[in-house]
Amino acid sequence: MPLIEVKDVSLAYDTPAGRVQGVLGATFNMEESEFLCLVGPSGCGKSTLLNIIAGFLTPTGGEILIGGKKVSGHGMDRGVVFQDFAQLFPWRTALGNVAFGLEMKGIGKEEREEIALQQLKLVKLEKFANSYPHHLSGGMQQRVAIARALAYNPAVLLMDEPFAALDAMTRDDMQRLLADVWKTTGKTIIYVTHNVAEAVYLADRVIVMTPHPGTVKAEIPITLPRPRDPLSVEFLDHQKQLLNYLGQGTSKAA
Amino acid sequence: MQDAAVATSTSERAGVRLSENLRVIGRNLFPFLVVAVIWEIIARLEVFSRRLFPTLEEIFSSLYRLTVAGILPMHAFETVLRLLSGFAIAAVIGVTIGVLMARSRRAEDIFLPLVSILAPIPGLAYAPLFLLWFGLGNFPAVLLVGFVSMFPIIFNSWTGVKAVKEIWVRSAQAMGADDKRLFRYVILPGALPYILTGMRLGLAQAWRVLVAVEMLAAVPWGLGWLIFGAREMLNTDVMMAGILLIAVIGLLLEKLVFEKIERYTVVRWGMITA
Ligand SMILES: Nc1ncnc2c1ncn2[C@@H]1O[C@H](COP(=O)(O)OP(=O)(O)OP(=O)(O)O)[C@@H](O)[C@H]1O
């Protein structure tokens, strides 16, 4: 049985200008420890779908099952990392941020700080445990956010373009780091991006969405050996294939 | 050798910092110096009678005399006590109402129209009402101070809670924070920059109304009472001493209390720049 089942999920937003379809009938399954990338053009409903899975939005049609149980509302079985650097609590140090989920679970101070420090080590930030977020760079803040979402050990990690606002070089480092973290922790990860190279670098499988109103257009498994070489021919082939699905392929490739 | 070099450069740096500080102090003092000189000229020229416009020397000697006699400290103590009692009431009730308004649509519908109408009315306009209802003395004075200084605190807490980032709330909820802990660990610290601003404005309001109401409420001690009482006797030097003391206490509260709290919280967290 798959860990996550997304069954014909739709959501329409009510706006003053009328109803706007956010997602339309998305369906896919996910295995445990799988790294799934969700790609699609801007406005197709990737964030909407992720927020439904996270439980922040209630679908107007269809349902989502995690471990056979229907999702209703947010829960500690899912950790979330947003695109926005501002997601960290400015009034808590890096360590305090990472320990937050454990604190909510009722774990004692000493133990939770020890776990939080381990998580910070995982994202190579143990030296900055006592820094406040405003003293960290954007990339460092996103690493803290990842550590924070991992710390209370949710079964699933949901990430919405966490590195989109970073410069290209930092983003490459972050992707490598995330691939490592995934290898070490074996988490089930859903990762939203509209960067095709990022998807090919990270994913076991890529879900391509159609333009707005978004639904699932194709599922593409990526079986390249890891760590992946973004300059290899196979890598570029996969990238081309994805771009074609997104309707952005060059005429030669098409 | 190297140690000596380091020592020199630190003491040099300390010297630079000292002269920098002196310059800042000098710059801030200069306008006061100008006013003092003009004051002294007017006093010495006897544009007004000496009784109504005392020289600085007379003012400061009164200040000294009253301080040593323990009269001024006693007045100041009473005033600060009233100020802080009224302000404490305002802070507790103001933050509560402000937060309620931001968190509940019902509370907003009830309080916002009331607060919007009552807030712009000058605090002193309420004074006769409070004196009629609650008699003379401390009680109506403290109550009025609390009532008047509550409004800026309500408005700013309300705005502050509304300005708490949705992404913080979602992050906290995803990590398992229930409503109570969401409030304590996210909403309150998230709204703190606004709440502190509200308290600052509230304290300024409190000062303004307190000094006036001290006279109206016929309380036996207090700087406001001192100033108005001195007017009857044409003791302008005593009036000036009281006014100076009010300025100094206000400045101390601002520098020693609010700036400290801010530096320790919202500035340290990078939520506002110092
Ligand atoms: N809060 C909202 N209210 C109304 N409509 C919304 C809201 N959020 C999103 N939408 C609409 O739903 C559709 C999907 O938006 P969504 O944010 O999920 O797209 P996305 O794929 O994440 O885009 P991007 O890559 O730009 O982040 C869009 O057409 C958008 O206009």
Ligand SMILES: [Mg+2]
């Ligand atoms: Mg999005």
